[in-house]
Amino acid sequence: MNSPDPTAGQAAAPHRSGFACFVGRPNAGKSTLTNALVGTKVAITSNRPQTTRHSVRGIVHRDDAQLVLVDTPGLHKPRTLLGQRLNDVVRTTWAEVDAIGFCLPxxxxxxxxxxxxxxxxxxxxxxxxxxxxTKTDLADRETLTEQLIAVDQLGREAGIEWAEIVPVSAVSGEQVGLVADLLVPLLPEGPPLYPEGDLTDEPEQVMIAELIREAALEGVRDELPHSIAVVVEEMLPREDRPADRPLLDVHAFLYIERPSQKGIVIGPKGQRLKDVGTKARRQIEALLGTPVFLDLHVKVAKDWQRDPKQLRRLGF
Incomplete structure (x- = not known):
């Protein structure tokens, strides 16, 4: 006689799908955690605050759920029109998502x-x-315990009832899966929102511009991160190439605010810009899976962060 199936009569858990976003002050580990959850690079990371500008969606596919992560800029006291617009993006996102993860290092x-x-x-x-x-790999056990208590206290002071408090290290991968496990039950029931295999809904040109900007941010003076914008003007397959040896031509402009910044970005004898191009090209080739010829030019767009017309042209 067959023994009864213990799962017989049990309905399968409903599939859930929805949006979550990570918030926190600049450089709190939001983008690194997004990339760790998705399993690939969809959000640019930098050790400089205020590097994320576009609301990048990373998509986590699971058998029981599809978790769409919206990566927002760090909320901060705005000093420019760009700063105000970034804060507006954050607040609008908070109102639209199904769950919020507040990142605290x-x-x-x-x-x-x-x-x-x-x-x-x-x-x-x-x-x-x-x-x-976040960043539990940088704290010893005692420091981590104190921080968990302080975070609980912060919620009480602000009038927030945390659904959960979870320690995580996106760099070592510790508890990354648990973060998804805790966010999924907060999503509504529903079918997947994106096709299987999609990792982001960000247009390729925007992602490529972000990779170039990330490479350009490395090793420049503190005043430059806010002043660099990248626009990909053209992406075209090279016409005269055989099918088994394709080459994609990518033409992009790095915009800065003042002529004096041009030398910093280009570097002595153009070496810095060359290094930026090499690093960005490798990342773009990894993203697209095809060889790339990257053509970079630096242009001055005077005080673009304060000029509504220029902000629109540069995609803000």
């Missing part, structure tokens, strides 16, 4: 920036919030 004490965000988050009443203590 394990190795840094909670500061005024975190309290400012917590106060803002408390006003978004209906969206469940998970506190994600």
């Amino acid at each position: 394990a190795d840094q004490k909670i500061g005024p920036g975190d309290r400012f965000i917590a106060k803002e988050l408390a006003q978004v009443k209906r969206t469940p919030k998970v506190a994600v203590v």
Whole structure:
């Protein structure tokens, strides 16, 4: 006689799909965590604050769910029109997602920036919030324990009831899967929103521009991160190539605000720009899976961060 199937009569768990975003002060590990969850690079990361400008969606495919991650700029006190627009993007996103993950680095004490965000988050009443203590690989056990207690306290002070508090290291991969496990139950039931295999809905040209900008940000002076914008003007397959040896021509402009910055970006005898091109080209080839010829030019767009017309032209 066959033994009864213990799962007989049990309905399969419903499939869930929806949107979540990570918030936190600049450089809190939001983009690195997005990339770790998706399993590939969809958000640019840099050790300089304020590198994320576009709301990149990374898509996590699971058997039971599809989790779409919206990567927003860090909320900060704006000093320019660009800064105000970035903050507007953040607040609009908070109102539209199904869950919010508030990233707080394990190795840094909670500061005024975190309290400012917590106060803002408390006003978004209906969206469940998970506190994600990032960069646990940089903190010892005692420091981590103190931070978890401090995060719990921060929620109480701000009037936020955390759905969960979870420590994670995106760099070592520790507990990355658990973050997804905690976010998925907060999503509504529904079919997948994107085809299997899609990792982002960001247009390729935007992602390529971001990879170039990431390469350009490395090793430049502190005043430059805000001043660099990248626009991909043209992407065309090289016509005279055989089918088994394709080559994609990518022509892009790096825009800076002042003529004095041009020399910093280009470097002595053009070496810096050449290095930027080499690094970005490797990343673009990895992204697209095809050989690339990358043509970079630097242009001055005077005070573009404060000029509405130029902001529109540069995609903000």
